[in-house]
Amino acid sequence: MSQTPEARARDNQTRQIQDSVNNVEKHFGELCQIYAGYVRKTARLRDKADLLVREVNVYADTETPSLKQGLKNFADDLAKLQDYRQAEVERLEARVVEPLKSYGGIIKLKREDLKVTLNARNRESKQMAQLEKTRQRNPSDRQIIAETELQRATMDAARFSQQLEETIDNFEKQKIKDLKKIFTEFVTIEMLFHGKALEVLTTAYQHIQDIDEEDDLEVFRNSLHPPEFQSRLDLVRANSRTSSTKRTPTIISQTPGNHNKKKVEEEYEEEDSDDTEDDN
Numbered sequence: 001m002s003q004t005p006e007a008r009a010r011d012n013q014t015r016q017i018q019d020s021v022n023n024v025e026k027h028f029g030e031l032c033q034i035y036a037g038y039v040r041k042t043a044r045l046r047d048k049a050d051l052l053v054r055e056v057n058v059y060a061d062t063e064t065p066s067l068k069q070g071l072k073n074f075a076d077d078l079a080k081l082q083d084y085r086q087a088e089v090e091r092l093e094a095r096v097v098e099p100l101k102s103y104g105g106i107i108k109l110k111r112e113d114l115k116v117t118l119n120a121r122n123r124e125s126k127q128m129a130q131l132e133k134t135r136q137r138n139p140s141d142r143q144i145i146a147e148t149e150l151q152r153a154t155m156d157a158a159r160f161s162q163q164l165e166e167t168i169d170n171f172e173k174q175k176i177k178d179l180k181k182i183f184t185e186f187v188t189i190e191m192l193f194h195g196k197a198l199e200v201l202t203t204a205y206q207h208i209q210d211i212d213e214e215d216d217l218e219v220f221r222n223s224l225h226p227p228e229f230q231s232r233l234d235l236v237r238a239n240s241r242t243s244s245t246k247r248t249p250t251i252i253s254q255t256p257g258n259h260n261k262k263k264v265e266e267e268y269e270e271e272d273s274d275d276t277e278d279d280n
Contacts, residue, residue: 017168018114024175025107032100035186039092046085053079064219070211077204081197088193095185099178106171113167 053075060071 013165014114017165020168020172021107021110021114024103028100028103028107032097032103035092035097035100039089039097042085042092043089046082046089049078049082049085053082064216066212066216066219070207073207073210074204077200077207081200081204084193084196084200088189091189092186095189096182099182103178110168110171 056071056075056078060068060075063071
């Protein structure tokens with residue numbers, strides 16, 4: 001016995017509802033996994049940045065004053081940025097991943113509703129087949145009973161179909177509302193983080209630019225010549241200048257290779273003669 005138009009319409013409706021539920025189950029599951037991976041990657045980036053902050057601080061302690069201060073300030077800014085990134089991770093987990101994950105339970109409930117409706121449809125189909133057999137055998141009393149059972153099964157199927165339609169309508173409405181909220185939360189969380197990140201990174205950039213290269217270079221150069229060494233070096237240079245002033249011969253020509261050799265020898269001879277008289 002072929003199905004009635006009403007029964008065929010209900011079957012088509014049920015298949016469409018099944019397809020809708022399967023589609024949500026598939027894609028919400030994919031979205032949940034991808035967003036969860038996104039959050040894990042962000043958390044790992046936060047951890048790597050924490051290591052960077054630690055290393056910058058350790059290195060800064062070995063450097064010259066201006067560079068040290070600039071690196072310390074940079075590390076503080078980077079650490080602050082990771083606080084914002086931690087908040088980003090927590091918000092994404094609570095407002096994006098968890099709502100998507102909750103659809104696993106929602107889908108399970110919808111499948112239960114579908115199962116109840118399908119069972120009612122199956123009972124209706126069986127009663128229709130039973131009625132057809134009864135009519136072929138032609139006992140009137142059994143035919144009346146079969147028709148009564150079929151009517152009851154049809155009413156049950158229609159009632160469950162109506163309930164399922166209302167349920168799935170609410171499901172679709174809630175799905176759209178939830179998706180809008182989930183993606184809005186995602187965009188808002190990202191905007192807040194990147195807005196704060198821009199502020200912090202702008203400050204970090206300025207701290208790096210404020211490093212005084214000349215001051216640090218002067219400190220480094222001075223570190224190569226400790227005070228004691230510098231004092232001795234200055235003394236040697238002073239003595240050298242005094243000695244040069246006393247003994248430097250007069251040079252007639254400033255042209256390279258054209259010194260007055262005779263005049264220089266005479267001056268040295270005069271100095272030697274003076275030294276001999278002093279000895280006497």
